Amino acid sequence: MTEDVTIYIDGREIKAKAGQSLLRAALDNGVYIPNLCDLRERETPEASCRLCFVELEGVPEPVTSCSTGVEEGMVARTDSWRVRELVAAGFELLMTTHPVDCAACPGNKRCALQEIAKKMKFKLKSGRLPEILRDAPLDLSHPRIGYDSDRCVMCGRCVYVCNEEAGARAIDFIHRGLKMTVGVFGGGPLAESSCISCMRCVEVCPVKAFYEKTKETDV
């Protein structure tokens, strides 16, 4: 039996489960905090998307809520200007590397980026920073899965489910820095990987860089 702890987010009293992360406690109680890389199935957080910042009472700098465990009496703010500025900057930077052509995207209306922009009132496109797009070829080799690595936001969810959950070890992060991407080890097409077509990557991908082929998208 997990005990409940009482925490306060934006002045609201919330009952959370001990051992739970602040992010999940907030989401479960209807407090929105933007996030991309957190995956419920995953025990240790990746903490790489850097969007789930909150301010904690007594802590000088904002912290990522996915990697912060709840504690009795914890006081957090999701709406301070410091948090908002930092999250806005992270989102703006991310969006300079993501093609914003929603109408043509298989993830349109099911996309976490659109959701974040809407809920946080962020613009999808940076007004001041130029785009840094990758322009990699679309991988349509697999009979059921399409993969457009240009859309990937490096959240690592697919890598986790493919390796740790399904054990298929078909995909992983490859390259470093700006060239980093999710791909088949060695660089080949998905059809030639050890993919077992479990479709988990499609399920977890927040932006549908991995998507299930349909009549319309199957080109």
Place this chain on the structure above:
Amino acid sequence: MTDTVSDRFEKLKEKAASERAGLKGGAEVLITVGTATCGRSAGALETLAAIKAAVKENSINARVMEVGCHGHCYAEPLVSISKPGWPEIYYGNITEGLAPFLIKNFLVNEDPALEWALGAVKENEIVPSVYYSPRFGGELRRLLARCGRIDPENIFHYIAEDGYSGLVKALKSSQMAAIDEIKKSGLRGLGGAGFPTWRKWAAVRAAAAEKKFVICNADEGDPGAFMDRTLIESDPFALIEGMTIAGYAVGAAKGFIYVRNEYPLAVERISAAVTSAKREGLLGTNILGSGLDFDIEVVQGAGAFVCGEETALINSLEGRRGTPRLRPAFPAERGYKGCPTLVNNVKTLSYVYWIMARGAEEFASVGTKDSKGTAVFALAGKTRNPGLVEVPMGTTLREIIFEIGGGIPPVIKPSQLPGEKPVMKARAFKAVQIGGPSGGCLPESLLDTPVDFDSLREAGAIMGSGGMVVMDEDNCMVAAAEYFLDFTMKESCGKCVFCRVGVKHMLDILSRITRGEGSEEDLATLEELADKVKRGSLCNLGKTAPNPVLTTLRYFRNEYEAHIEEKVCPACECEALIAYYIDLEKCRRACDACVGSCPTEAIYTRSDRLKAIAQEKCVKCHSCLEACPASYDAVFLVSPANAIPEQKPDKKSDGARAGGGPEKRKE
């Protein structure tokens, strides 16, 4: 048990003493040549061969021994000679060509060739000692004490020089006592962050786990830093001894030395040293009969800067992608294979031996309130005496740069014409960059800052790995920031967005500014991004990446503004903002030197037979400036590039005009 330890150690010491007494191997003369990586790149192996040949040719009864690196880069290849009747003398810059003359003059003709000598190794009445020069005398060598003085492959040389007395003392006391000694000393991690070493040790020791590990971080990825390499190549047993003490204190039976993969000689030497330590019962099972088991494995790094970050290093050791993990959990709780793991730098672990052998009090006899002992820097850039410098914590930047480093060297234009003298132009100090790509650039007004962890951090720099690059008036601060950011951008692991994307946008803005295309808004965006990347990044690579930008903005904002508002590079370094001109007052009719040097035929002869540069053809290659003879010195640089209107033929005054207004002129 402790009796066994003492007995066995006494036997090793006896052997070491007799080995050292026989250092010359029955020969009359001992010659040493520093053949670590830095010596080798200056030609030390060729010098070594030339010395051996000369010794043979002149039938001299001498032993020629290879030693490690002294850290005196400006004097490589470095040779020492000890000959009966003379003190041991250091000779600098002994090239392959010079070596036979040195051997012949000194060893055949009794002339010690003092013109090539740096000085005697010790005080004596015949030859002045090197310690009269501040480059030697200003240092306090503890970590570097044996570097270049012993055969790094011979464990008995190490034992004869006090080696392994630290481990023996540790084995005779309790584990807690060893940690207490480190605590009393005040030693802080020399890998960059300055974290109190004893706290990590105590945490690993206190962690309840069957298996624990010690990792030595020898990834040393900072451009310009090479002290860890030098220590491993020149004094590897100190590190092995320090690690063994650490293993004993924290309760680990296994250690890894993670060596940067670009360091083949270091890998070779440390592996050989591990083998010899095992052979002598100083590593492996039942060390010195004490019952302690500790083994070391040498692992080659994955070749990325970020693999020096401790959690990325552990991932890499486990065979995963070398990307940082979220901390906490810290390695001391959950490290290699999930076990409590101690990660310390090469210098930190090498110092452990010293503290155990000499005691915490002696260690703390130098330093500042919160930073005890000494620090090692790799002095480079615009300095007369580049190399490794070890000084007490709290020594000022000014002392290091101007006394030990000998100040800023002049620019020398060599003579080209017969009978011409070279011309020297003094250069003024501008900034010192400390701590590599995570560090900062400090200006002249901060030269009296003491070097210790906290003072440097307050000034905006960090101790980091100890890289110290001196810059003079010819260095552009915007270009310097661009250089370091380009490094971090390429080394970012890509995991988190602030570092992967933010640093790239910052770099693009800097490049625009150095091209003269920057705007006021760019500067504001740059400042904002720097702040966000610092706060938002996951690991310290990203968190510290903005430091070079933040410090140059703080101390040299006027340079940024000059680039943006006036299109002027005050240092005349940014290519897009400068132009080459010929001073018609100085140009000589009879000379054609620059014309031939220009690869694009941009230089033409005017009707008055003076030379001028067709700006549209100039590729800014610097050749004409070098070709123009020292006594004319007619080519100069201006910024902005359009400071001088195109030289009209036959109007003599055109090219001479410069200065005043925002332009900068440099000869």
